[in-house]
Amino acid sequence: xxxxxxxxxxxxxxxxxxxxxxxxxxxxxxxxxxxxxxxxxxxxxxxxxxxxxxxxxxxxxxxxxxxxxxxxxxxxxxxxxxxxxxxxxxxxxxxxxxxxxxxxxxxxxxxxxxxxxxxxxxxxxxxxxxxxxxxxxxxxxxxxxxxxxxxxxxxxxxxxxxxxxxxxxxxxxxxxxxxxxxxxxxxxxxxxxxxxxxxxxxxxxxx
Amino acid sequence: xxxxxxxxxxxxxxxxxxxxxxxxxxxxxxxxxxxxxxxxxxxxxxxxxxxxxxxxxxxxxxxxxxxxxxxxxxxxxxxxxxxxxxxxxxxxxxxxxxxxxxxxxxxxxxxxxxxxxxxxxxxxxxxxxxxxxxxxxxxxxxxxxxxxxxxxxxxxxxxxxxxxxxxxxxxxxxxxxxxxxxxxxxxxxxxxxxxxxxxxxxxxxxxxxxxxxxxxxxxxxxxxxxxxxxxxxxxxxxxxxxxxxxxxxxxx
Numbered sequence: 001x002x003x004x005x006x007x008x009x010x011x012x013x014x015x016x017x018x019x020x021x022x023x024x025x026x027x028x029x030x031x032x033x034x035x036x037x038x039x040x041x042x043x044x045x046x047x048x049x050x051x052x053x054x055x056x057x058x059x060x061x062x063x064x065x066x067x068x069x070x071x072x073x074x075x076x077x078x079x080x081x082x083x084x085x086x087x088x089x090x091x092x093x094x095x096x097x098x099x100x101x102x103x104x105x106x107x108x109x110x111x112x113x114x115x116x117x118x119x120x121x122x123x124x125x126x127x128x129x130x131x132x133x134x135x136x137x138x139x140x141x142x143x144x145x146x147x148x149x150x151x152x153x154x155x156x157x158x159x160x161x162x163x164x165x166x167x168x169x170x171x172x173x174x175x176x177x178x179x180x181x182x183x184x185x186x187x188x189x190x191x192x193x194x195x196x197x198x199x200x201x202x203x204x205x206x207x
Numbered sequence: 208x209x210x211x212x213x214x215x216x217x218x219x220x221x222x223x224x225x226x227x228x229x230x231x232x233x234x235x236x237x238x239x240x241x242x243x244x245x246x247x248x249x250x251x252x253x254x255x256x257x258x259x260x261x262x263x264x265x266x267x268x269x270x271x272x273x274x275x276x277x278x279x280x281x282x283x284x285x286x287x288x289x290x291x292x293x294x295x296x297x298x299x300x301x302x303x304x305x306x307x308x309x310x311x312x313x314x315x316x317x318x319x320x321x322x323x324x325x326x327x328x329x330x331x332x333x334x335x336x337x338x339x340x341x342x343x344x345x346x347x348x349x350x351x352x353x354x355x356x357x358x359x360x361x362x363x364x365x366x367x368x369x370x371x372x373x374x375x376x377x378x379x380x381x382x383x384x385x386x387x388x389x390x391x392x393x394x395x396x397x398x399x400x401x402x403x404x405x406x407x408x409x410x411x412x413x414x415x416x417x418x419x420x421x422x423x424x425x426x427x428x429x430x431x432x433x434x435x436x437x438x439x440x441x442x443x444x445x446x447x448x449x450x451x452x453x454x455x456x457x458x459x
Binding site for chain 1: 310311312313314317319320323352353428429430433434
């Protein structure tokens, strides 16, 4: 898990979620790429981040794309954040005794239905073998995980508007990865609201 | 191909096409279904009712041990017409399919998805060596948050389609005619149960009591019931009516 480096953080806001990651790919101490995105969309309301071993990032991303496409065609509907979380969890547990070295983070806004007209924004995270946690505030993973916990705990508050959530998650990520040798080299933040997704690249320390 | 040692034209698959484009074994399977006791399903605005005759050839039979309306998972139930043993097998397979889905997605399958899987199982028996098609038609009633309540039929061929109301088995022609006259899109679940009982009564041989029929219902849950409560399971939307409940409906 400490070979390539990288970190992801997700946060809940008022009718919005945010998910952000750094852009570093390294080989232990040697930085190799500063454009290695670790956050991917399922659809415009659901994103997920895969920090950990880079080869597993690609493999898992493609595997999940396959599973979600099959789901979308069979069920004729978009997968919900909660269901997608369970899908990722069972995919990871399938490899219980030879796992993917990834700790996924999921962030999404469930669509309103008749039975649930005002669904809450959703984030979740899990360990390498799929144990799900569904926090109410923020979810962190990666080589800067411990630092992310510290800054997020200090900066997060409930019901942040999208613009404020952007500031909060950006400062959380930037300051945490600056204290981690294996994370950093650029950062990307996605703010997901019911109207749109705003993706911004942060000006980060490139050391 | 028709030599004495080779097993004849059916030695590989019973469902070889006839020159007219039919699969004769499936036709025969449908005949087995039409010889079975009548079952029907009716979709209502707030639920679905499944009903079937539980005819026994002898007074000595303990019909309380017989299960013709079977729950598959908390939101889906089956009823059949045709060969009982084939039904038991498909129920067992359907339950395993539902649990396998739950293991991956953390929720039970939507009705249509389960119908597609079970139909796939039935279709395999029409295109494999050494097996025969299932001698049953299934009526499947379920509720899911995507489509709401839905009623489906699967035939021995593996074809499936959705109904507002349908009947299968011995008395299906009369029953369907009866249903066509009485069905409308505004039926409530109570109306539908009442109509189902009337329809069953039309072709019933012998006494229709709470011991000679079985009823299952799907009820549409309220938003409150479907809200996630930590540590609690979501309420079931399909259940079988108890004998006492059936008795109450019959006395109306």
